[in-house]
Amino acid sequence: MAKSFTIIPIASAATQASVFAQEPDTAWHKAGRGNLPFLADIMQRPLRDLRISVTDRCNLRCTYCMPREVFDKDHPFLPRAELLNFEEIERLARLFIQLGVQKIRLTGGEPLLRRGIERLIEALAKLNTREGKPVEIALTTNAVLLSQKAQPLKDAGLARITASLDGLSEETFRRMSDSNVPVKTVLDGIAAAQRVGLAPVKVNMVVKRGVNDHEIIPMAEHFRNSGVVLRFIEFMDVGCSNGWRMDDVVPAREVLEQINSRFPIRQVDPNYSGEVAARWHYADGSGEVGVIASVTQAFCHECTRARLSTDGKLYTCLFANSGADLRGPLRAGATDQMLSNLVTGAWRLRYDRYSQLRHAATEQPGKKIEMSYIGG
Numbered sequence: 001m002a003k004s005f006t007i008i009p010i011a012s013a014a015t016q017a018s019v020f021a022q023e024p025d026t027a028w029h030k031a032g033r034g035n036l037p038f039l040a041d042i043m044q045r046p047l048r049d050l051r052i053s054v055t056d057r058c059n060l061r062c063t064y065c066m067p068r069e070v071f072d073k074d075h076p077f078l079p080r081a082e083l084l085n086f087e088e089i090e091r092l093a094r095l096f097i098q099l100g101v102q103k104i105r106l107t108g109g110e111p112l113l114r115r116g117i118e119r120l121i122e123a124l125a126k127l128n129t130r131e132g133k134p135v136e137i138a139l140t141t142n143a144v145l146l147s148q149k150a151q152p153l154k155d156a157g158l159a160r161i162t163a164s165l166d167g168l169s170e171e172t173f174r175r176m177s178d179s180n181v182p183v184k185t186v187l188d189g190i191a192a193a194q195r196v197g198l199a200p201v202k203v204n205m206v207v208k209r210g211v212n213d214h215e216i217i218p219m220a221e222h223f224r225n226s227g228v229v230l231r232f233i234e235f236m237d238v239g240c241s242n243g244w245r246m247d248d249v250v251p252a253r254e255v256l257e258q259i260n261s262r263f264p265i266r267q268v269d270p271n272y273s274g275e276v277a278a279r280w281h282y283a284d285g286s287g288e289v290g291v292i293a294s295v296t297q298a299f300c301h302e303c304t305r306a307r308l309s310t311d312g313k314l315y316t317c318l319f320a321n322s323g324a325d326l327r328g329p330l331r332a333g334a335t336d337q338m339l340s341n342l343v344t345g346a347w348r349l350r351y352d353r354y355s356q357l358r359h360a361a362t363e364q365p366g367k368k369i370e371m372s373y374i375g376g
């Protein structure tokens with residue numbers, strides 16, 4: 001009989017409860033990593049990661065992110081002048097790093113659609129953390145353009161890549177991505193990323209019950225022994241367009257049980273504190289899989305991510321319904337200190353824990369920002 005899986009939480013429920021119970025503390029904390037003070041939000045979470053959305057456009061129409069009914073040819077995508085330009089992104093990234101950011105992830109939309117993205121990566125890859133180490137630059141992509149872009153991205157200084165792929169059969173992929181892009185195009189892109197050393201390549205599969213959950217085992221089988229780390233993500237209620245229902249969610253526990261019954265696995269420690277994926281190794285040494293249980297095992301208590309939208313708003317949660325405008329002050333001539341103060345002020349007041357509250361919600365939350373604009 002398949003064993004029942006519990007994902008070992010990073011912090012116990014009791015710890016989380018006591019964290020939530022604390023009074024707001026808006027001070028810089030003295031005992032940060034490397035003995036540097038760190039900026040903490042109300043729940044004592046430091047600012048460590050920055051996700052930058054470089055475009056709100058995409059060449060796929062995944063049903064859970066940019067459903068075609070909403071994002072059709074009449075959809076008002078942002079005009080070019082409203083996008084942060086590369087110099088503006090670099091300047092803001094530099095300020096976030098001074099406030100403690102260690103890792104930057106470029107997202108979208110589809111970030112490879114942003115012309116000259118390599119130039120931005122080259123500039124960001126030169127930045128150092130407060131501890132003097134290079135900032136890690138990663139990118140999330142649907143991999144459609146990755147075959148031709150992998151080498152220039154690597155040359156520009158990109159460290160790692162995460163690709164999205166929600167099924168191996170043409171039919172499933174077409175259904176999830178609402179496009180006619182062949183699966184082979186994505187697989188070729190993933191192979192190209194591996195070939196040029198954007199390692200380890202991670203592949204994210206969003207699992208939606210009744211739509212692509214029959215592909216869990218084929219995906220695991222395909223990526224075993226490949227060096228690619230496959231991660232299964234619970235279908236989430238991001239934005240306001242994807243018609244999310246709890247019934248559509250395949251809990252991570254169920255995914256793990258399926259995999260274990262075919263390929264035995266054992267849980268391993270996170271690579272670092274706050275890692276969103278729980279990690280599992282195949283018992284026969286054929287690789288790693290992960291689950292991102294953002295619905296059934298929320299990890300808000302360890303969430304250290306800020307998001308910078310395509311048009312320069314700072315969001316402190318994927319499910320936020322408003323953000324702090326940085327582009328306006330930046331273009332109006334704000335000094336670095338003024339911009340830093342805006343970021344600091346927003347982070348110090350941060351109390352976001354949407355996923356942990358999801359089940360407790362008694363009423364519909366307000367309008368949320370679409371993922372393609374804020375970055376996943």
Ligand code: SF4
Pocket residue numbers: 299300301303304305316317318319352353354355356
């Ligand atoms: S719901 Fe918000 S606070 Fe919780 S993990 Fe996701 S982005 Fe972070």
